[in-house]
Amino acid sequence: MKKPSLWQVSITTSLEAEEAVVELLARVFARASGVYTNEETKITIASVYCQKQAEWTPKKRAALVAGLKQIKASGLDLGAGKISVNKVAREDWSESWKRHFKPIEIGSQLLVKPSWIKRRLKKNQALVVLDPGLSFGTGNHPTTSFCLHEIVRSRKSQQAQSFLDIGTGSGILSISAVKLGYKPVVALDFDPEAVRVARENALLNGVDRQLRITRKDVTKLPLTGREKFDLICANLISNLLVSAQKQILSFLKPGGTLVLAGILKEEFPKIEKAFKQAGLKKLRDLEEGEWRSGSFTFPA
Structure with missing residues (x-):
């Protein structure tokens, strides 16, 4: 039987703001996040994975938006500061981890x-x-x-x-x-x-x-x-x-x-x-x- 998909909530940011963004995701979702950094561009993507789409609520989006504004106001280079949500097949998620x-x-x-x-x-x-x-x-x-x-x-x-x-x-x-x-x-x-x-x-x-x-x-x-x-x-x-x-x-x-x-x-x-x-x-x-x-x- 095919396993249900995951929901990936990601924030694209800079290496400078990585820790602050990781902490923000951990606070909002009460779980650890994974981080991928492109060594050439130094662009960082921090992500958490949800078992159900219902875990991604307007309240959590608002909390992330407010948190990103605070990070930017603190003087850190936030980079793109873009929030994205994607449906990810568990098999694809596992295969992507094998590369890292x-x-x-x-x-x-x-x-x-x-x-x-x-x-x-x-x-x-x-x-x-x-x-x-x-x-x-x-x-x-x-x-x-x-x-x-x-x-x-x-x-x-x-x-x-x-x-x-x-x-x-x-x-x-x-x-x-x-x-x-x-x-x-x-x-x-x-x-x-x-x-x-x-x-x-x-x-x-x-x-x-x-x-x-x-x-x-x-x-x-x-x-x-x-x-x-x-x-x-x-x-x-x-x-x-x-x-x-x-x-x-x-x-x-x-x-x-x-x-x-x-x-x-x-x-x-x-x-x-x-x-x-x-x-x-x-x-x-x-x-x-x-x-x-x-x-x-x-x-x-």
């Missing part, structure tokens, strides 16, 4: 690849098979890549370490953590579609019983009585990192590591200052393209 999703290796410890690509594993290399879903996170984006490197870097063999994935998306980070030996591993996301896709990917990789994936709004979690973790990855938009700062820190063990990603390089100093004021010390950071990510810990 390439295998990635994190040293000799981890290989993440789609199911349609064959690749021989290195000795003792963990494998994560991940096909794209409506919730993004394939490892090719600089912020996801930084998180994966930190998961590998932080893993101490023969030692019990726990991991929390806040904003799990496709589940790539938490699945990788299980494969590398972290235990327990917990993943949170507010988007029900992300939770569904992450659970499917966990099942595909045979780690569904070792990974707890739940739908939660991190900004509304209580600050006490929390399970603590050795390593936390919070790959979220900047506003969420600030508004959920106390909740995120309530999960961190003393001496644990907190990885913050999903941050536009111009916004990183603000995020860094906020978490340093909360008592954290920066361990390292990396700037790649328009993005900057960092790892933090409480001083010993």
